[in-house]
Amino acid sequence: xxxxxxxxxxxxxxxxxxxxxxxxxxxxxxxxxxxxxxxxxxxxxxxxxxxxxxxxxxxxxxxxxxxxxxxxxxxxxxxxxxxxxxxxxxxxxxxxxxxxxxxxxxxxxxxxxxxxxxxxxxxxxxxxxxxxxxxxxxxxxxxxxxxxxxxxxxxxxxxxxxxxxxxxxxxxxxxxxxxxxxxxxxxxxxxxxxxxxxxxxxxxxxxxxxxxxxxxxxxxxxxxxxxxxxxxxxxxxxxxxxxxxxxxxxxxxxxxxxxxxxxxxxxxxxxxxxxxxxxxxxxxxxxxxxxxxxxxxxxxxxxxxxxxxxxxxxxxxxxxxxxxxxxxxxxxxxxxxxxxxxxxxxxxxxxxxxxxxxxxxxxxxxxxxxxxxxxxxxxxxxxxxxxxxxxxxxxxxxxxxxxxxxxxxxxxxxxxxxxxxxxxxxxxxxxxxxxxxxxxxxxxxxxxxxxxxxxxxxxxxxxxxxxxxxxxxxxxxxxxxxxxxxxxxxxxxxxxxxxxxxxxxxxxxxxxxxxxxxxxxxxxxxxxxxxxxxxxxxxxxxxxxxxxxxxxxxxxxxxxxxxxxxxxxxxxxxxx
Amino acid sequence: xxxxxxxxxxxxxxxxxxxxxxxxxxxxxxxxxxxxxxxxxxxxxxxxxxxxxxxxxxxxxxxxxxxxxxxxxxxxxxxxxxxxxxxxxxxxxxxxxxxxxxxxxxxxxxxxxxxxxxxxxxxxxxxxxxxxxxxxxxxxxxxxxxxxxxxxxxxxxxxxxxxxxxxxxxxxxxxxxxxxxxxxxxxxxxxxxxxxxxx
Numbered sequence: 001x002x003x004x005x006x007x008x009x010x011x012x013x014x015x016x017x018x019x020x021x022x023x024x025x026x027x028x029x030x031x032x033x034x035x036x037x038x039x040x041x042x043x044x045x046x047x048x049x050x051x052x053x054x055x056x057x058x059x060x061x062x063x064x065x066x067x068x069x070x071x072x073x074x075x076x077x078x079x080x081x082x083x084x085x086x087x088x089x090x091x092x093x094x095x096x097x098x099x100x101x102x103x104x105x106x107x108x109x110x111x112x113x114x115x116x117x118x119x120x121x122x123x124x125x126x127x128x129x130x131x132x133x134x135x136x137x138x139x140x141x142x143x144x145x146x147x148x149x150x151x152x153x154x155x156x157x158x159x160x161x162x163x164x165x166x167x168x169x170x171x172x173x174x175x176x177x178x179x180x181x182x183x184x185x186x187x188x189x190x191x192x193x194x195x196x197x198x199x200x201x202x203x204x205x206x207x208x209x210x211x212x213x214x215x216x217x218x219x220x221x222x223x224x225x226x227x228x229x230x231x232x233x234x235x236x237x238x239x240x241x242x243x244x245x246x247x248x249x250x251x252x253x254x255x256x257x258x259x260x261x262x263x264x265x266x267x268x269x270x271x272x273x274x275x276x277x278x279x280x281x282x283x284x285x286x287x288x289x290x291x292x293x294x295x296x297x298x299x300x301x302x303x304x305x306x307x308x309x310x311x312x313x314x315x316x317x318x319x320x321x322x323x324x325x326x327x328x329x330x331x332x333x334x335x336x337x338x339x340x341x342x343x344x345x346x347x348x349x350x351x352x353x354x355x356x357x358x359x360x361x362x363x364x365x366x367x368x369x370x371x372x373x374x375x376x377x378x379x380x381x382x383x384x385x386x387x388x389x390x391x392x393x394x395x396x397x398x399x400x401x402x403x404x405x406x407x408x409x410x411x412x413x414x415x416x417x418x419x420x421x422x423x424x425x426x427x428x429x430x431x432x433x434x435x436x437x438x439x440x441x442x443x444x445x446x447x448x449x450x451x452x453x454x455x456x457x458x459x460x461x462x463x464x465x466x467x468x469x470x471x472x473x474x475x476x477x478x479x480x481x482x483x484x485x486x487x488x489x490x491x492x493x494x495x496x497x498x499x500x501x502x503x504x505x506x507x508x509x510x511x512x513x514x515x516x517x518x519x520x521x522x523x524x525x526x527x528x529x530x531x532x533x534x535x536x537x538x539x540x541x542x543x544x545x546x547x548x549x550x551x552x553x554x555x556x557x558x559x560x561x562x563x564x565x566x567x568x569x570x571x572x573x574x575x576x
Numbered sequence: 577x578x579x580x581x582x583x584x585x586x587x588x589x590x591x592x593x594x595x596x597x598x599x600x601x602x603x604x605x606x607x608x609x610x611x612x613x614x615x616x617x618x619x620x621x622x623x624x625x626x627x628x629x630x631x632x633x634x635x636x637x638x639x640x641x642x643x644x645x646x647x648x649x650x651x652x653x654x655x656x657x658x659x660x661x662x663x664x665x666x667x668x669x670x671x672x673x674x675x676x677x678x679x680x681x682x683x684x685x686x687x688x689x690x691x692x693x694x695x696x697x698x699x700x701x702x703x704x705x706x707x708x709x710x711x712x713x714x715x716x717x718x719x720x721x722x723x724x725x726x727x728x729x730x731x732x733x734x735x736x737x738x739x740x741x742x743x744x745x746x747x748x749x750x751x752x753x754x755x756x757x758x759x760x761x762x763x764x765x766x767x768x769x770x771x772x773x774x775x
Contacts, residue, residue, distance in 0.1 A: 223606065230618070
């Protein structure tokens with residue numbers, strides 16, 4: 001290992017190999033991060049258009065509306081276009097935004113550094129994973145331009161609707177196959193790297209919690225995505241080869257009997273889809289929890305409370321996430337025995353989530369907390385995730401789910417987990433690791449403006465949805481005022497929409513901060529947050545090969561404020 | 577190629593006893609199990625939910641499929657022999673056995689081609705019924721895996737062999753990993769044959 005560092009500087013790679021087709025996990029991490037942030041912003045833009053229609057149904061959207069002549073002639077939203085926006089918002093946010101940012105971005109950049117590895121186990125497969133992801137993402141966006149436009153069957157693509165939808169749905173399936181392949185390549189790489197390439201002395205129970213989160217996430221991606229790939233193949237056959245895997249006999253569409261063999265089962269798709277998509281929920285949240293653990297330990301200057309408990313909980317969580325999928329299907333008439341089973345497992349899976357949250361809360365207790373920008377986001381994550389999690393319990397119980405199913409309550413619930421939950425955690429991660437990537441800190445002042453505006457706006461968006469849902473407002477409604485109870489709560493839609501637009505404005509300081517700080521941010525040393533984990537033991541930014549000398553680990557990940565030590569942090573790689 | 581020396585690329589990790597590639601291929605096979613597991617489950621659900629479902633033997637060509645099963649099993653044996661030849665430092669024998677493996681894979685595809693075309697001649701298409709839908713989807717996906725195996729094995733037989741002269745252990749590992757994949761493809765067929773053709 002020692003000799004390979006000597007010959008790094010000798011041959012310079014070409015610009016293309018260094019920054020575009022790079023095999024360096026750090027460059028790939030940055031590529032994923034930037035691409036995912038762009039996709040996230042695009043997905044958010046789609047939602048802002050939808051919010052106009054929901055706040056002011058049928059009214060012409062000034063200025064922007066005239067630019068979108070196809071979907072919004074004269075600025076008025078068309079129902080088909082609204083459906084496209086809804087389906088694409090969900091797809092983009094989940095598969096092209098959050099997961100690539102949390103796993104492809106943070107996982108790629110930080111995980112090898114935290115385990116003291118020179119790179120990922122398979123650098124070229126890592127590069128391939130990004131270069132399969134990007135075409136997949138672009139292909140997904142291209143579906144807007146095919147005849148009939150983007151898919152309109154929701155991000156869940158339920159048949160029979162999706163089986164008979166326009167070409168956009170075929171593009172969706174093909175793009176999904178690429179995105180799934182990309183995450184498959186990534187997850188194999190992550191697991192092998194963590195198992196094989198930890199530094200000397202870095203036993204599994206000395207791993208930073210973030211690495212544990214990525215480890216469990218990689219297993220979920222590895223084992224949960226293939227069934228969706230299988231389902232996508234079956235739906236593709238239905239659409240292209242005319243099979244009827246998801247089409248029952250005697251289906252009538254627009255008064256005409258559908259000319260297929262029939263005998264299929266639409267519920268089969270739902271089972272296959274949710275077998276992926278429930279573990280996917282944990283793919284969305286676990287890396288966020290990992291980031292929060294790092295930021296909380298660092299800013300409370302205390303060891304994380306209950307480290308082993310956290311590890312056991314996250315493993316249990318990952319395991320259980322495979323046996324709760326049908327709680328999305330209580331209303332399908334699959335039978336009460338099935339419902340009871342999945343209701344029980346759903347209640348069980350909430351236990352480790354609460355354990356994790358409680359560990360973080362106790363970690364805060366009695367600490368002299370440094371309220372830096374990353375810590376603000378990490379602290380806010382705790383109540384936001386708690387609201388998201390606890391509002392999920394009534395949905396996991398069959399009796400209350402009958403009332404709440406497919407209302408705005410559901411939208412509020414899962415957005416609290418993913419938007420102010422995971423996205424806040426990801427923001428904490430960006431502010432936390434930015435100094436390692438660039439050698440400069442992002443502006444604290446702009447960061448705080450970004451945080452407080454986002455915090456207010458996020459709650460303005462999602463809190464009213466609980467009331468709308470309990471008032472009976474269905475999701476996916478093009479015009480909520482067609483029902484009397486919708487009319488009664490229409491003012492809430494105006495509040496939500498203006499909050500969403502405020503949320504967009506709140507990202508301006510962030511975008512400015514993100515780019516301007518590369519050049520003008522405060523210059524910092526290799527370990528500006530005085531952290532203990534290995535990523536801070538590298539030069540800044542870490543060179544190709546990461547570590548100057550092969551690191552050795554002597555202690556647990558979060559040894560802060562050890563009595564009798566001169567400094568209040570004892571890095572993992574420092575002996576005695 | 578990256579200029580960084582990744583540890584345990586060739587030598588096994590002292591704790592896990594595996595080099596990186598072998599662990600990677602096992603994880604990949606785990607995901608493949610989930611893929612085919614989902615499709616087999618779909619087959620079971622569609623069949624149990626159907627009003628009527630033909631017996632495989634009445635619709636499909638069992639003798640041809642039996643021959644194909646034998647061809648794949650033989651190819652698995654030659655695959656092991658090619659790896660064993662490398663372990664015994666015999667490159668010529670490796671070439672022979674790897675060549676036979678690729679040949680068997682081609683024979684399998686040719687027989688499959690005749691099966692498919694005879695189905696099309698009888699107007700049996702994926703859209704005919706869910707029985708044929710499942711038949712074409714599962715065997716088609718398996719066929720794609722066979723083609724993938726051919727590509728890997730042909731590479732190892734031709735350009736890939738140059739690694740033997742610089743790092744024989746690494747090359748032997750690659751052949752072993754390709755073999756693990758090939759046995760998996762074989763194993764999928766072992767499940768497909770009775771569940772589609774015989775039941």
